[in-house]
Amino acid sequence: MSGGRRALRGPAVVALVMSLVLAACADDDEDEAAQETTTTAAEEPVRGGTLVAALSADPGHLNPAITTSGTTHPASEILYNGLVGVDNDLELQPELAESWEITEDGAVYTFTLRDGVTWHDGTPFTSADVKFTFDEMLLKLHGRTRASVGPALAGIETPDPQTVVFRFKAPYAPLLQQLDVTEAPILPKHKYEGTDPSQNPTNTAPVGTGPFKFVSYTKGSEIRMERNPDYFKDDLPYLDEIVIRIIPEQSAQVLALEGGEVDWISIPGGPEFSRLESAQDVEVTRTAWNPGGSNCIMTMTLNLDRPAFQDVRTRQAIAHALDRKQFLDQILFGVGKVAEAPISSGIPWAHHEDVDLPEFDRAEAERLLDEAGWTREGDGVRVASGVEGVPDGTRFAIDFLHFPTFAKYGELVRQQLGAVGIEVTQEPLEPAVFPGPVFQQRDFDTNVISYCNGSEPQIGVRRMFHSSQISPAPFTNAAGYRNAEVDRLFDEAAGEVDQAARGRIYRQIQEIVAEDQPYVWIVETEGARAYDAACTGFKFQNGLFAEAAYCRR
Amino acid sequence: MTPRYILRRLAQALPTVAGIIVVTFALVHLAPGDPIVALAGESGDEAHYRFMREKFGLDRPLAAQFTTYAGNVLSADLGTSFVHGRPVFSVIAERLPATLLLMVTALVVSSAVGIALGAVVARRPGGALDLGVTVAALVGYAVPAFWLGQVALLTLAFGTGWFPLQGMTDARASNTGVEAVVDVAHHLALPALVLAASELAMITRLTRAGLLQELGKDYVRFARAKGVAPGRAMVRHALPNALLPVITVIGARVGFLFSGAVLIETVFAWPGLGQLLLSAVRTRDYPVLMGVFLLVSLAVVVANLVTDLIYARIDPRIRYR
Numbered sequence: 001m002s003g004g005r006r007a008l009r010g011p012a013v014v015a016l017v018m019s020l021v022l023a024a025c026a027d028d029d030e031d032e033a034a035q036e037t038t039t040t041a042a043e044e045p046v047r048g049g050t051l052v053a054a055l056s057a058d059p060g061h062l063n064p065a066i067t068t069s070g071t072t073h074p075a076s077e078i079l080y081n082g083l084v085g086v087d088n089d090l091e092l093q094p095e096l097a098e099s100w101e102i103t104e105d106g107a108v109y110t111f112t113l114r115d116g117v118t119w120h121d122g123t124p125f126t127s128a129d130v131k132f133t134f135d136e137m138l139l140k141l142h143g144r145t146r147a148s149v150g151p152a153l154a155g156i157e158t159p160d161p162q163t164v165v166f167r168f169k170a171p172y173a174p175l176l177q178q179l180d181v182t183e184a185p186i187l188p189k190h191k192y193e194g195t196d197p198s199q200n201p202t203n204t205a206p207v208g209t210g211p212f213k214f215v216s217y218t219k220g221s222e223i224r225m226e227r228n229p230d231y232f233k234d235d236l237p238y239l240d241e242i243v244i245r246i247i248p249e250q251s252a253q254v255l256a257l258e259g260g261e262v263d264w265i266s267i268p269g270g271p272e273f274s275r276l277e278s279a280q281d282v283e284v285t286r287t288a289w290n291p292g293g294s295n296c297i298m299t300m301t302l303n304l305d306r307p308a309f310q311d312v313r314t315r316q317a318i319a320h321a322l323d324r325k326q327f328l329d330q331i332l333f334g335v336g337k338v339a340e341a342p343i344s345s346g347i348p349w350a351h352h353e354d355v356d357l358p359e360f361d362r363a364e365a366e367r368l369l370d371e372a373g374w375t376r377e378g379d380g381v382r383v384a385s386g387v388e389g390v391p392d393g394t395r396f397a398i399d400f401l402h403f404p405t406f407a408k409y410g411e412l413v414r415q416q417l418g419a420v421g422i423e424v425t426q427e428p429l430e431p432a433v434f435p436g437p438v439f440q441q442r443d444f445d446t447n448v449i450s451y452c453n454g455s456e457p458q459i460g461v462r463r464m465f466h467s468s469q470i471s472p473a474p475f476t477n478a479a480g481y482r483n484a485e486v487d488r489l490f491d492e493a494a495g496e497v498d499q500a501a502r503g504r505i506y507r508q509i510q511e512i513v514a515e516d517q518p519y520v521w522i523v524e525t526e527g528a529r530a531y532d533a534a535c536t537g538f539k540f541q542n543g544l545f546a547e548a549a550y551c552r553r
Numbered sequence: 554m555t556p557r558y559i560l561r562r563l564a565q566a567l568p569t570v571a572g573i574i575v576v577t578f579a580l581v582h583l584a585p586g587d588p589i590v591a592l593a594g595e596s597g598d599e600a601h602y603r604f605m606r607e608k609f610g611l612d613r614p615l616a617a618q619f620t621t622y623a624g625n626v627l628s629a630d631l632g633t634s635f636v637h638g639r640p641v642f643s644v645i646a647e648r649l650p651a652t653l654l655l656m657v658t659a660l661v662v663s664s665a666v667g668i669a670l671g672a673v674v675a676r677r678p679g680g681a682l683d684l685g686v687t688v689a690a691l692v693g694y695a696v697p698a699f700w701l702g703q704v705a706l707l708t709l710a711f712g713t714g715w716f717p718l719q720g721m722t723d724a725r726a727s728n729t730g731v732e733a734v735v736d737v738a739h740h741l742a743l744p745a746l747v748l749a750a751s752e753l754a755m756i757t758r759l760t761r762a763g764l765l766q767e768l769g770k771d772y773v774r775f776a777r778a779k780g781v782a783p784g785r786a787m788v789r790h791a792l793p794n795a796l797l798p799v800i801t802v803i804g805a806r807v808g809f810l811f812s813g814a815v816l817i818e819t820v821f822a823w824p825g826l827g828q829l830l831l832s833a834v835r836t837r838d839y840p841v842l843m844g845v846f847l848l849v850s851l852a853v854v855v856a857n858l859v860t861d862l863i864y865a866r867i868d869p870r871i872r873y874r
Binding site: 050052057058060061067068069140141143144146147151198199200203204218219220221222243245246247248249251252255256258259261262293429430431432433435436452454459460463471472473474475 | 585587590594599608710711717718719721724819821835836837
């Protein structure tokens with residue numbers, strides 16, 4: 001490219017960029033959420049231009065209905081739409097569905113589809129596309145939608161091309177949250193009918209209804225898309241072109257952004273975040289939404305099959321021994337917050353604000369461990385003396401399994417539990433290996449998992465606590481936690497349609513599990529998007545990130 | 554060196570390749586890990602994982618999986634990638650040109666420059682130039698490629714802006730014709746240089762050592778005595794003999810060069826086989842992993858054969874039958 005951001009350093013440009021940054025910072029202070037979609041009223045969006053976004057791995061294919069992959073989704077969602085969208089304030093917005101009606105206490109949802117929507121190849125979009133996408137793709141191959149909507153659904157009917165009816169076996173509350181482009185993108189029936197959707201050539205030359213149309217996919221290198229002039233939302237999109245570049249190294253993405261080769265990257269909390277936050281021509285916005293999952297809590301699992309963790313005092317002691325503020329400061333560089341409850345604060349209607357999680361208190365931890373029968377001489381490792389199920393004289397030495405990327409969590413846990421006389425051995429395991437010992441063999445003492453709560457506790461939270469979820473399936477109930485009351489409450493919440501009433505049930509659940517402490521909820525993580533300060537109008541809560549974005553340059 | 558000899562050598566390679574298939578299949582499948590998380594995601598239920606295992610044949614016994622795989626390979630079918638949903642053959646073929654471009658450039662640059670540099674410094678062993686090149690070569694050989702890549706990226710690309718930071722083309726321009734070639738060359742320069750660095754260092758050292766040895770021999774002294782100029786004595790007489798070990802080494806380095814390319818491609822976001830291999834390892838995309846391993850082992854076998862043939866060309870004492 002000729003120039004790049006480095007060439008933009010004329011004094012006038014610096015002044016302009018600075019004023020944009022300052023304006024955005026001011027917005028930040030007042031209302032972080034509102035700043036995201038809205039641009040200053042006086043500012044007219046600019047048409048045209050190319051936005052270059054970075055992606056960390058080659059997605060392989062561009063069909064978001066057959067996978068929950070964290071690379072396919074960010075690479076392809078902007079080509080499609082869901083029936084319903086979610087805006088930056090988590091409010092529902094009509095997308096392919098113009099309106100909807102909920103009847104029979106929440107067991108029947110009737111959607112009226114938008115008129116005149118066409119696929120990128122000109123074929124009209126109809127209710128048959130919706131039914132086909134659900135029946136043949138989402139309910140078979142999309143892990144989350146299959147596991148949540150699937151078992152509850154009785155069937156999908158299409159009385160006419162403009163109407164879709166979802167009929168459930170019993171009232172089903174969370175459907176509307178599960179119809180956005182991430183959970184339920186709608187794909188064209190005429191391209192997929194009669195084929196195996198996972199091997200259909202359309203997967204690498206996709207046809208959608210979204211704001212951008214597919215142009216080319218150079219494997220391993222880039223995906224190019226152009227403006228869809230027939231997009232059903234008037235005036236949108238503003239950009240002419242989006243290029244998604246595959247850049248595997250996080251540090252290389254950051255350099256490419258600073259060097260002007262790339263305009264938009266996703267980064268986790270950490271040292272690179274703070275570096276970009278202080279870069280003058282780069283804007284950084286935090287979001288709890290990530291393609292791999294949203295509202296994630298870094299959670300330490302205590303394997304309840306192990307005799308050492310039978311005593312609740314021992315589990316509480318471990319929670320007291322962890323200084324969670326240090327995790328936030330040293331690992332996330334402040335991007336995120338200390339977990340305050342078992343359900344993420346990103347689901348405000350279900351999150352419990354006043355539940356008592358054990359505070360950092362080393363003396364209390366030591367006292368509880370003494371009481372539980374783990375005795376200590378001097379600064380040594382504790383030894384069992386009267387712990388049920390553990391032979392006297394056994395040292396309190398445990399393993400801690402983690403993804404290699406979570407090694408710093410292991411270091412802090414080792415250090416902080418070491419201070420109260422528990423010896424921790426770190427065992428880094430690749431993501432492809434981790435589920436084996438944890439969920440299939442259940443052969444571990446403790447681990448750390450990023451449990452993403454999503455927007456619906458029935459999907460993102462229940463799997464951690466319900467006894468039916470003690471299974472070889474990855475990222476289910478790792479602790480092996482069983483509590484009949486908790487099971488019953490989750491089942492009750494599933495059939496409750498009123499959100500306030502559901503919220504009360506989830507708060508009750510949080511009080512019980514906080515007392516039982518099968519897990520230690522450490523920190524709520526956030527991701528961030530960093531982008532060229534000349535660009536604005538992004539969405540952060542779903543995959544249509546650049547639907548209304550534009551760049552001033 | 555007859556066509557018959559070449560055929561025989563290729564036939565001898567067959568059992569090697571068969572062995573490679575068995576061993577890599579065992580290694581890839583027995584190593585801990587499971588492609589199911591990459592395939593089914595992190596939030597599916599048990600039924601979904603079971604369904605996906607069946608869909609991809611992962612529920613079948615390993616022996617049955619191997620029989621199917623070996624049968625397919627015999628009929629030139631490398632299977633279908635789990636992640637890409639397309640034939641492994643085309644998944645690899647799409648990435649091969651980028652890696653070949655990178656590796657061949659690095660190989661040519663390191664060989665040509667390395668031999669030339671070795672010859673130059675061999676003229677005055679112990680001189681300032683020799684000392685400088687020797688130290689540089691030692692450092693170049695010892696430094697890991699990924700580190701050198703990061704440093705080059707930070708200084709030569711980010712610091713000075715002389716080179717692009719990532720990729721094989723400019724994302725904002727759709728160049729054609731000569732401009733496209735220049736664009737790719739501009740993007741290629743830095744990764745190729747970094748990849749060439751350690752090879753270059755070694756070839757320089759080898760050429761220098763070989764030449765110094767040959768220059769002291771009687772036939773060179775004789776050539777000089779009958780009036781051949783020093784430069785000509787070196788290039789025409791000593792160099793061909795000094796190059797024999799160098800050529801062996803160049804041929805034997807193809808495998809190493811590939812492993813270097815894996816790292817370099819990741820640092821510079823170069824869209825080649827190295828990146829493909831790395832993501833296939835992460836997702837345990839067994840068919841792609843096997844395909845890449847197979848291709849690389851074939852490349853090593855062929856490189857060895859080519860080395861032997863060139864060797865016979867240069868050294869008249871060697872004749873293959």
